[in-house]
Amino acid sequence: MRPNGTEWWVKAFFYLLAACIAILAATAASRGNAAQYPISNYDTTGGLNAGGTGAPCNDVRFGELDQAFTGTTDLYIGLVVPSGFSNIQNFAVNYFSDSGYTNNIGSASFGGGGTAFYTISSTSTTAFNVYFRIAAPTIPAGSFIGMQGFDGTGHCPSMGLSFSGDISHIFASTATDALDGPVIPASALNFLVPQNGTSTPASFGQWELTFDNFSTSTSATVKVFFGVSSSTLYYGDSTYLPSLAPATYDVQIPRTSSLVPGTFYARAVAYNATSTTEIAASDIISFTTEISLPPSATSTTPGSGGVFSNLFVRLSRKPPFGYFLAIRAGLEGLATSTPAFELMTTSTVAAAAGVFTPIRTGFVWIIWFYAGLWVYHRLRMMTF
Amino acid sequence: MATILLYIAALIVALAGLFAALLQLPDVSLAVGIGQALTTAGGYIAVVDAFFPIGTLLTAFIGTHIALEAGVFVYKGIMWVVRKYPGVS
Numbered sequence: 001m002r003p004n005g006t007e008w009w010v011k012a013f014f015y016l017l018a019a020c021i022a023i024l025a026a027t028a029a030s031r032g033n034a035a036q037y038p039i040s041n042y043d044t045t046g047g048l049n050a051g052g053t054g055a056p057c058n059d060v061r062f063g064e065l066d067q068a069f070t071g072t073t074d075l076y077i078g079l080v081v082p083s084g085f086s087n088i089q090n091f092a093v094n095y096f097s098d099s100g101y102t103n104n105i106g107s108a109s110f111g112g113g114g115t116a117f118y119t120i121s122s123t124s125t126t127a128f129n130v131y132f133r134i135a136a137p138t139i140p141a142g143s144f145i146g147m148q149g150f151d152g153t154g155h156c157p158s159m160g161l162s163f164s165g166d167i168s169h170i171f172a173s174t175a176t177d178a179l180d181g182p183v184i185p186a187s188a189l190n191f192l193v194p195q196n197g198t199s200t201p202a203s204f205g206q207w208e209l210t211f212d213n214f215s216t217s218t219s220a221t222v223k224v225f226f227g228v229s230s231s232t233l234y235y236g237d238s239t240y241l242p243s244l245a246p247a248t249y250d251v252q253i254p255r256t257s258s259l260v261p262g263t264f265y266a267r268a269v270a271y272n273a274t275s276t277t278e279i280a281a282s283d284i285i286s287f288t289t290e291i292s293l294p295p296s297a298t299s300t301t302p303g304s305g306g307v308f309s310n311l312f313v314r315l316s317r318k319p320p321f322g323y324f325l326a327i328r329a330g331l332e333g334l335a336t337s338t339p340a341f342e343l344m345t346t347s348t349v350a351a352a353a354g355v356f357t358p359i360r361t362g363f364v365w366i367i368w369f370y371a372g373l374w375v376y377h378r379l380r381m382m383t384f
Numbered sequence: 385m386a387t388i389l390l391y392i393a394a395l396i397v398a399l400a401g402l403f404a405a406l407l408q409l410p411d412v413s414l415a416v417g418i419g420q421a422l423t424t425a426g427g428y429i430a431v432v433d434a435f436f437p438i439g440t441l442l443t444a445f446i447g448t449h450i451a452l453e454a455g456v457f458v459y460k461g462i463m464w465v466v467r468k469y470p471g472v473s
Contacts, residue, residue: 301410312410324406331417356435364437371444375452382456 095143105143387439388429392422 097103300308316325396419406412429438466472 316411328412360435360437363435364440367437367440367444371448374445375448378449378452 095139097140097143099144105139387443388426388433391439391442392426395422 094107095105097105300311315321399418400407432438
C-alpha cells in the first residue's frame with residue numbers, strides 16, 4: 001500500500017542533498033587554494049643587508065597580499081633562492097601592515113610541523129627553489145609579506161650580497177613534463193616517484209608533478225630532486241612540498257646554467273610517509289568533495305596541465321571505453337588502397353555499353369515490376 | 385552512380401548520428417577510413433551497376449518502402465488529430 005505524503009526516497013534524497021551541501025560548505029570554508037591569494041606590488045629588489053648581532057634584519061619584500069588569508073588554509077609562496085646563502089641557516093616569513101615593512105603584524109610558520117622558520121638543511125652552493133607553506137592563523141588583506149634570514153642564534157648575519165628572488169605565489173602552468181607512475185617503495189618510510197619522461201626545459205621553467213597513486217597519509221612530505229641523469233640526482237633539497245595529498249604540483253626547475261641545455265630528469269622522494277594509512281575526518285570530507293564536484297573544463301583539457309588533464313587519455317584505454325578505441329583503431333585501418341577491379345571486355349566501352357545496356361534495362365523493368373507488386377501487396381494488407 | 389552516392393552519403397550521415405554521443409568526447413572523431421571505405425565500396429558497386437541496376441534496386445525497394453510507410457504514418461497522424469475535433473469521425 002502506498003503511504004500518504006511524500007515518498008520516503010524523496011525525503012531521503014533531499015536529506016542526502018542537504019548533507020552534501022553542508023559538507024561541501026564546510027569543506028570549502030576549511031580548504032583553500034593557493035591561487036586564490038594573489039600578491040601584487042611586487043618588490044623583489046629588497047636586500048638582505050648586513051646586520052649586526054641583535055640588529056633587526058632588513059626584510060626581503062614579497063609584495064602586498066590582495067586578499068585576506070585566513071584560517072586553516074595554506075598559503076604557498078614559491079621563492080627561488082640564489083646561490084650564496086651558505087651563511088644563512090633559517091628563513092622566517094613575517095607580514096606587515098605597511099609598505100615600509102616596519103610594522104610587524106606577525107610571523108608565519110612553515111611546513112606541517114608548525115615551525116616558525118624554515119631551516120636550510122645543507123650549505124647551498126647553487127640556486128634552489130623552495131615552497132613555503134604558511135600556516136598562520138590570519139593575515140589581513142593589504143598586508144605586506146616579507147622574509148627574513150637569520151642564523152642559528154637568531155641574529156642577522158652579514159650577507160654582503162644583494163638578494164633578488166623570483167616569487168611564484170601562483171602555480172602558473174607551463175608544464176613541460178609530468179611524472180606519473182607507480183610508486184616504488186625505496187624503504188619503509190621513503191618512496192621514490194620514478195620519472196617516466198625527460199624534458200629539455202628552458203633556463204628557468206616549471207615541471208608538473210602528478211601525485212595520484214599515493215595512499216593517503218597525513219604525515220608525509222615530498223622533496224623533489226633534479227638531475228642530469230636518471231640514476232644520479234643533483235641539487236637535493238631543491239623543492240620542499242609540505243604534504244603528500246594526491247594533487248598536481250608545479251615544481252620550478254632551479255635556475256642553473258649547468259643544467260641547460262640537455263636532458264633533464266626529475267625525481268621526488270616522499271619522506272616520513274607512514275606505512276599505516278590513517279583516515280581522518282578531513283580526508284573523508286576531501287574525498288566527498290572530490291567525487292561530488294566535477295572538475296572544470298580547464299583542468300580536464302588535455303595538455304592544459306590541469307589535475308585531470310590526463311584523465312581522458314587513461315579512461316580511453318580502459319574498459320569499456322578501450323573497446324571503442326580498439327574498434328576505432330580498426331576502422332582507421334580500413335583506409336587501405338585496393339584498386340577497384342575492372343570488367344574485362346574485348347571491346348571498347350561503347351561496345352560494352354551496347355551489350356550491357358539492354359540487359360540492364362531489362363533488369364530495371366523486372367525490379368520495378370516486383371516493386372510495384374510489393375507496394376500493391378502492402379496497400380492491400382493495410383488497415384486503417 | 386549518382387543514386388549510389390546518395391545512399392552512401394545517407395549511410396555516412398546515419399553513422400555520424402549513431403556515433404553522435406561518442407563524438408562529443410575530446411580527441412574522438414569519426415575515422416577517416418569510414419568515408420574512404422564507403423567510397424571504395426561505391427566504386428565496386430558502380431562497376432556492377434553498369435549491367436545490373438543496384439541503384440534502381442535500392443530505390444525501388446528501400447526508397448519506395450520508406451516513402452510509402454512514411455506517408456502512411458503521416459496520414460494516420462493527421463487522421464488522429466482530425467478525430468480529436470468534436471463531430472468529426
